[in-house]
Amino acid sequence: MRVLMAGGGTGGHLYPAIAVAQELAARHKGPEILFVVGRKMMEREIVAQYGFKFVQISAKGMPRKAGIKLLGFAAAALVSTFEVLFLLLRWRPNVILGTGGYVSGPVLTFGWLLRIPCVVQEQNSVPGLTNRFLSRLAEEVHLTFAESRKYFNRKDNLKLTGNPVRKELLRCDKDVGLQKLGLTPDRLTVLIMGGSTGAHSVNLAAVGALNKLFYRKDLQFILQTGKQDFQWVKQSVQPFGDRVVVKPYIASVGEVYCCADLMVCRAGAMTVSEVAACGIPAIFVPYPHAIYDHQVQNARNLVDRGAAEMILDRELNADILAATIGRLTSDESRLKRMSINARSFARLDTAERIAKALVDIGEARKRSHRNVHDY
Numbered sequence: 406m407r408v409l410m411a412g413g414g415t416g417g418h419l420y421p422a423i424a425v426a427q428e429l430a431a432r433h434k435g436p437e438i439l440f441v442v443g444r445k446m447m448e449r450e451i452v453a454q455y456g457f458k459f460v461q462i463s464a465k466g467m468p469r470k471a472g473i474k475l476l477g478f479a480a481a482a483l484v485s486t487f488e489v490l491f492l493l494l495r496w497r498p499n500v501i502l503g504t505g506g507y508v509s510g511p512v513l514t515f516g517w518l519l520r521i522p523c524v525v526q527e528q529n530s531v532p533g534l535t536n537r538f539l540s541r542l543a544e545e546v547h548l549t550f551a552e553s554r555k556y557f558n559r560k561d562n563l564k565l566t567g568n569p570v571r572k573e574l575l576r577c578d579k580d581v582g583l584q585k586l587g588l589t590p591d592r593l594t595v596l597i598m599g600g601s602t603g604a605h606s607v608n609l610a611a612v613g614a615l616n617k618l619f620y621r622k623d624l625q626f627i628l629q630t631g632k633q634d635f636q637w638v639k640q641s642v643q644p645f646g647d648r649v650v651v652k653p654y655i656a657s658v659g660e661v662y663c664c665a666d667l668m669v670c671r672a673g674a675m676t677v678s679e680v681a682a683c684g685i686p687a688i689f690v691p692y693p694h695a696i697y698d699h700q701v702q703n704a705r706n707l708v709d710r711g712a713a714e715m716i717l718d719r720e721l722n723a724d725i726l727a728a729t730i731g732r733l734t735s736d737e738s739r740l741k742r743m744s745i746n747a748r749s750f751a752r753l754d755t756a757e758r759i760a761k762a763l764v765d766i767g768e769a770r771k772r773s774h775r776n777v778h779d780y
Contacts, residue, residue, distance in 0.1 A: 406436040406767045407496065410457075411512035412504030413443040413464075416601060417675045419451050421526050422504045424569035426457055428760040436764070439496060441489075441512050447601075454656075462488040466507045482511070489515050499767035502526060502759070503539055510535045517542040522766045526759060528568050528674035530706065531699035532556050544766050547759055549674055550706055567752030568678035569759060575682060577663040585660060586650045592625040593734050596665035596685075600692075601654060603631015604671060606718055607690055611669070612641045613723020614730060615649065624648070624734060627664065629655050666740060667733055669726070672704035672715075681707060681751040686743035688729055693718040712747035 412418035440459035442448035464485040503509035530550040549568040599607035635653040672689040691700035707713035
């Protein structure tokens with residue numbers, strides 16, 4: 406059986422597909438798996454890191470404003486049409502999984518036109534336009550959040566399964582992780598990260614907050630800053646010595662997740678799901694420019710369950726962040742309750758359930774083709 410995975414633009418679209426692909430490869434009878442991604446180096450590197458084959462197409466995200474970029478988008482859309490058609494006719498998948506983003510659109514649309522069954526996985530509480538459209542064509546649409554249902558016109562194919570989380574995030578050892586980072590198990594560890602490219606507002610508040618928390622000798626910190634802010638952040642926290650580790654990028658996030666007693670982060674759907682699966686108490690700072698403000702909605706799913714707190718980006722500053730970190734890390738019983746509440750939200754069998762759906766749908770297509778040929 407052949408399974409085509411289509412998702413691109415950000416790691417948030419790719420990681421769910423990777424989690425499902427890992428499940429397919431581990432539990433089922435060796436299906437052929439191929440990823441379709443965009444032209445960004447980041448997309449190529451993420452898929453290659455996990456050892457899966459991939460092809461790239463020229464599709465781009467639609468610019469929000471009219472201008473020269475709109476012409477580039479139209480040209481890329483035209484080229485990607487032919488690329489996708491050629492791929493589908495040559496590789497002939499039995500089923501396609503789309504995880505959102507600009508790559509999913511053309512792949513699932515032309516897959517549907519060629520009568521290849523499609524499955525959609527939606528990560529966010531407020532679905533994007535691509536998945537809203539594709540949901541009408543899909544055999545199944547797998548949702549992470551129950552409140553997403555109201556955004557889809559078609560309801561009969563909606564399934565609430567959660568967000569697939571990569572297995573390695575749940576398998577790391579805290580003592581080993583701390584040792585690799587040069588940190589000690591005798592202190593509480595606060596992980597601060599603003600995403601793979603960092604977040605300047607988070608970095609500014611974090612440096613100020615650390616200065617206000619300098620007296621807390623029971624705390625140590627991991628800061629993931631992004632490349633742009635790395636040097637000045639590292640220089641700014643030198644007085645902390647070995648109590649602060651600064652990284653521009655963390656490739657194996659599982660190794661730092663397992664170290665964290667508290668996390669400060671954005672509220673992308675994958676981050677929220679990973680935090681829940683790992684049981685990490687969180688302070689969410691939602692990205693303020695997310696379409697439909699979906700990161701605020703994502704964060705509320707854990708905030709309302711007593712698993713997290715939220716600081717809006719426009720309200721974020723060193724004083725507020727230091728006070729919130731200080732209050733939570735002074736109440737270990739509260740941290741334990743937050744961790745339990747986070748895990749109660751997590752669905753750890755999501756990848757398995759979506760993988761099974763793909764196998765069932767793909768095998769049904771294979772049988773129907775055999776019956777037609779036999780006839």
